[in-house]
Amino acid sequence: MTAMPTVSLATLALADSRFPGGGHAHSGGLEEAVHRGTVSGPEQLAEFLHGRLHGAGAQTAVFAAAAAHAAARGVRPDHWSLLDAELEARTPSPAQRAASRAQGRGTLRSGRAAWPSRALDELLATTGSPHHPIVVGVLLGAGASASPTDAASVVAYLSVSGPASAAVRLLGLDPFAANAAVTALRADTERIAAEAARTAGHRPENLPGASSPALDLLAEQHQRHHREEVRLFAS
Amino acid sequence: MQAEHQHHVHGQNGHRHPVDFDPTAAGPDPFAPAASGSRPVRIGIGGPVGSGKTALTAALCRTLGSELELAVVTNDIYTTEDADFLRQAGVLDPGRIEAVQTGACPHTAIRDDITANLDAVERLQQRYASLDLVLVESGGDNLTAVFSRGLADVQVFVVDVAGGDKVPRKGGPGVTTADLLVVNKVDLAERVGADMAVMLADAHRMRGELAVLAQSLTEDPAASATADWVRRQVAEHRAAVGPSAE
Numbered sequence A: 001m002t003a004m005p006t007v008s009l010a011t012l013a014l015a016d017s018r019f020p021g022g023g024h025a026h027s028g029g030l031e032e033a034v035h036r037g038t039v040s041g042p043e044q045l046a047e048f049l050h051g052r053l054h055g056a057g058a059q060t061a062v063f064a065a066a067a068a069h070a071a072a073r074g075v076r077p078d079h080w081s082l083l084d085a086e087l088e089a090r091t092p093s094p095a096q097r098a099a100s101r102a103q104g105r106g107t108l109r110s111g112r113a114a115w116p117s118r119a120l121d122e123l124l125a126t127t128g129s130p131h132h133p134i135v136v137g138v139l140l141g142a143g144a145s146a147s148p149t150d151a152a153s154v155v156a157y158l159s160v161s162g163p164a165s166a167a168v169r170l171l172g173l174d175p176f177a178a179n180a181a182v183t184a185l186r187a188d189t190e191r192i193a194a195e196a197a198r199t200a201g202h203r204p205e206n207l208p209g210a211s212s213p214a215l216d217l218l219a220e221q222h223q224r225h226h227r228e229e230v231r232l233f234a235s
Numbered sequence B: 001m002q003a004e005h006q007h008h009v010h011g012q013n014g015h016r017h018p019v020d021f022d023p024t025a026a027g028p029d030p031f032a033p034a035a036s037g038s039r040p041v042r043i044g045i046g047g048p049v050g051s052g053k054t055a056l057t058a059a060l061c062r063t064l065g066s067e068l069e070l071a072v073v074t075n076d077i078y079t080t081e082d083a084d085f086l087r088q089a090g091v092l093d094p095g096r097i098e099a100v101q102t103g104a105c106p107h108t109a110i111r112d113d114i115t116a117n118l119d120a121v122e123r124l125q126q127r128y129a130s131l132d133l134v135l136v137e138s139g140g141d142n143l144t145a146v147f148s149r150g151l152a153d154v155q156v157f158v159v160d161v162a163g164g165d166k167v168p169r170k171g172g173p174g175v176t177t178a179d180l181l182v183v184n185k186v187d188l189a190e191r192v193g194a195d196m197a198v199m200l201a202d203a204h205r206m207r208g209e210l211a212v213l214a215q216s217l218t219e220d221p222a223a224s225a226t227a228d229w230v231r232r233q234v235a236e237h238r239a240a241v242g243p244s245a246e
Ligand SMILES: Nc1nc2c(ncn2[C@@H]2O[C@H](COP(=O)(O)OP(=O)(O)OP(=O)(O)O)[C@@H](O)[C@H]2O)c(=O)[nH]1
Pocket: B047, B048, B049, B050, B051, B052, B053, B054, B055, B056, B076, B082, B139, B140, B141, B184, B185, B186, B187, B188, B215, B216, B217, B218, B219
């Protein structure tokens, strides 16, 4: 017996870069930043990750925590379309919306095999192709009984671990430096997850919105460039 | 060295089979393909860079396009390069070609995380309800890159003689486990000093019962032998799961 809080296996599996949910092909704007010369080494990567954590990371953490909270308490199916629509409204870039839905769909496909639940089926039925943080929240809240803080931590971590891995692949960066840039964000990640957990019980329309215009622009530029020339990542 | 190892072979659950620790050993894939329902058969086309995967895909489209409802997913490292080639070659209506981005890891996209490829296959199935066949071309990769059985029902591994006649005996999962090994560009054998007899003998030795075809797309642009093999896969798939939903 132990009184220590434990991390569920589902939480670890969802945060693992080997989780087969389609995340490996997304760079979160990093490829575009590399292409422009904004990120070319470990120092700029650290700055990029800091910005991404406080922008996209904080935003997705809020919705993952809210989804985990809702799934654990058991909500009516129409709650899922509300939550999904509110995140849509807080994601101005169509390219980022598409990237979030693509990863949501992939995570749902994988998640149904691993942690089936009624909430997951209802999420799929009401939204069709839900946003990624909401899928993570439902998987952890309903199927695996992890906390809103865990759900928020997973997506906050993924918001930086994906771009860091992309930087290693695109720039041949030292993987130890890239990993250290991620783990240096420990305090920020914990604060963002705790903050997201505090608002997890709010009505969807009252959830906070974080904006990160630079990431929105990078995502849009990425799409535009992809039509003209080579891009290796889907976002 | 041999050891007893229990695994589940389709229709033989619970049987004990010896496991061979020889890394070059051949043998059929021990896992049953994923249940397919009534959907098109998915054939993976993999192999090293430049071995002729796109040329073979184009040839199969030309040869089979009039008799089968088919579509193509490409995974080129340069993302749209192969798709653009196929569109320009005019062998297939552009709507029947989907390109996926692999995040600079072509083997991940066909093996470890098949999400983007499954999405592409589903988009094609939504667009064309009665597809018989989806060809999935992997990005050029190394000899260890094979398709997950969750993505491809059967797979073709394409190597070429210009890579050297050592390739089949080097082995690796692509050479030893693919359902069909195509040794392409045999027209170049003499010029690159590749011994075809050695190459084919090695291939058969490494693969046991699994099929091997020698091919030259410059001499046979229709890829007749490979197309016949594909026809048989489609027929077997139909016999197993019934015709695709109308
Ligand atoms: N001589 C000869 N050339 C061939 C044959 N098949 C393909 N080629 C040529 O080999 C080159 C590479 O062929 P591709 O089909 O692009 O090869 P690939 O495997 O798709 O290449 P990646 O997608 O880049 O890995 C092209 O220039 C083809 O025309 C063949 O049978 N004989």
